[in-house]
């Protein structure tokens with residue numbers, strides 16, 4: 001089982017300290033929402049965001065969106081061999097059901113995430129497809145009881161896709177965790193990096209989070225022979 005944790009996702013509501021700024025007010029009016037119930041987005045709030053601390057790490061929900069698009073609905077998901085968690089910058093953890101079909105349209109994804117942050121779950125009633133769980137990142141990593149914990153990180157041990165694939169378990173009953181940062185710039189805090197045993201780099205340049213997710217997912221899928229298994233049962 002592969003558990004992917006998207007770390008420090010740049011996914012939050014507009015903070016109250018910039019909610020009265022003209023750029024934010026105009027956007028809220030256009031969307032017909034309260035300013036503090038809009039997802040913070042560099043595209044719409046870039047000027048206002050210069051007033052925020054650590055603004056370079058924030059306001060990029062599209063990174064989570066594109067990462068989820070590259071992870072979900074893959075053969076690995078369809079075989080029930082993948083779990084996805086979102087770790088937000090305020091420490092909250094969201095569990096994403098692996099059979100969720102998210103909107104392909106970014107604006108609709110934003111609406112869904114706003115509902116999730118407001119109510120803690122989506123949909124508001126019935127079986128949750130995404131919901132906030134009452135755990136810290138440290139507890140989550142501990143509770144998943146993984147045999148291997150891998151953090152994708154620039155400056156980690158240089159690793160080719162072949163070496164990565166060979167290092168993964170072939171047995172799907174062995175849980176492994178991979179962490180990928182879902183923020184635009186800056187570094188992960190030591191409190192996060194220290195939770196992972198193996199720190200691996202997959203290219204000499206900075207990669208897009210969704211490319212890293214895809215590389216990990218397909219390396220694991222190939223290692224456990226998921227596509228071969230799917231063909232053998234038809």
Ligand SMILES: C[S@@+](CC[C@H](N)C(=O)[O-])C[C@H]1O[C@@H](n2cnc3c(N)ncnc32)[C@H](O)[C@@H]1O
Nearest residue numbers: 152153180181184185186201202203206207209
């Ligand atoms: C765009 S990076 C985030 C921050 C990055 N320090 C920057 O300045 O752009 C998103 C994430 O992708 C992963 N990543 C990016 N480049 C990588 C690489 N060359 N090897 C392994 N993981 C990488 C890391 O998990 C990183 O947190």
